Amino acid sequence: MSLKSITMNLIRKPLHLSNTDQDLSQITHIMPDEVFAGEVGLNESAKNNIWSAVEQLYKTGTQPAISMCLRKNGKVLLHRSIGHASGNGPEDGESTPKVVAQADMPVCLYSASKAVTALVMHKMAEQGAVNLLDPVSFYLPEFAKNGKANITLHQVLSHRGGIPGLPRNVPLETIYDVDKAWELLCESKPITVDGSKLAYHAITGGFVFQQVVKKVMGISIQEYLDQHFRQPMGMKYFTYGLDKEYQPQAATNYATGPNPPFPLSLLVKRALGASFPEAAEISNDYRWMDTCLPAANLYSTAEEISRFYQMLLNRGEWNGKQILQPETVIRAVHPYGEFTFDRTMMIPMRYSAGLMLGANPVGMWGRNTENAYGHIGLINKMCWADPDRDIAVSILTTGLALVSHHIPYLMKLMHVINKECR
Secondary structure (H helix, E strand, O other), rough: OOOHHHHHHHHHHHHOOOOOOHHHHHEEEOOOOOOOHHHOOOOOHHHHHHHHHHHHHHHOOOOOOOEEEEEOOOOEEEEEEEEEOOOOOOHHHHHHOEEEEEOOEEEEEEEHHHHHHHHHHHHHHHHHOOOOOHHHHOEEEHHHHHOOOOEEEHHHOOOOOOOOOOOOOOOHHHHHHHHHHHHHHHOOOOOOOOOOOOOOOOHHHHHHHHHHHHHHHHHHHHHHHHHHHHOOOOOOEEEEEEOOOOOOOOOEEEEEEOOOOHHHHHHHHHOOOHHHHHHHHHOOOOOHHHHHOOEEEEEEEEHHHHHHHHHHHHOOEEEEEEEEOOOHHHHHHOOOOOOOEEEOOOOOOOOOOOOOOOOEEEEEEEEOOOEEEEEEEOOOOEEEEEEEOOEEEEEEEEEOOOOOOHHHHHHHHHHHOOOOOO
16 A cells, blocks of 8 residues: 555545545546537536536545536536445445446435425325415324414425424434324424424424325325326436335445534434434435435435426426426425524525525525525535526435535535536
């Protein structure tokens, strides 16, 4: 082993970083559906600049793999991956078998799943099956316990339902028992019932919507997603959890970077119900892949989730099929209030009924993104659409890092995308 390799290992281990000391061309996978930049009115330099920013993010060592799909004017400008799907995590040794990442590998979206689940509810409203202004208890009377009778579906979608988390000290394994989780949620006391307090619902909203679909439609939310989105849009994956035949192909998630210090560690635990290392370990467990968790475990390729956002940009149309009515998309992305301090995330946030919104001069999706909408997944997975730039973007990463040196590079990547795609 060279002196350089020894030195880098001494740095990587305490910071929980992957090994990036390799020829990037050997770990880069480019899909054949990419178009030349000129076809979407850009220069090739713009395309190269965006990918160079992805490479810089990868070189931080916090993201063992990155897959990305960027559509511009409805065409695929970038569809690539870099890194390793498995075998190059912070704790993996040089002898650990390494699998190069593929751009079409399934990745767990974590909370970016919420955007898809929100549109499931908006689709049901479009069909007249539910009214989003109705109380949850109208459909599920057992939810009314302890003062929750008037909490509406819309409030839960917009993180104002007063049920940001399951009761404290509930074992993490409870998420695998959907019926038990629902029972605990029904018995819980809300922090508010009038929608006045914004507090991000990390996983609870998914349990609510899962039960509503089952009660109203008589089928599982998985079946509903399959019938109204996955099959009509020709998705291979795009499921809550992952079929057993595909589980070996899923990208492995890794906790990377230094552990968040107190009080950030407390905030992470409160928001997620788990630390980052615990979240990574859980999501690599077959039980996670076997469970339907609408708020947290949709599996998708970067292209599939970009396709979903392109459909929203198209006002609900995909390849000649009207997946959603235009007015449904408009309602789904309509702002619900202005910037408000989120009592879970501990930062100002701007939401619609199910999506994280951009802002001017700076918002979730970068500078001058007032009309952009999307959702993040465990901080580093970012999926959004920006009608002003006519882009649908997905950046799927496998490193769970909060406070680390990668943050400026992630912000720079979004800045370069917005700048080059104006």
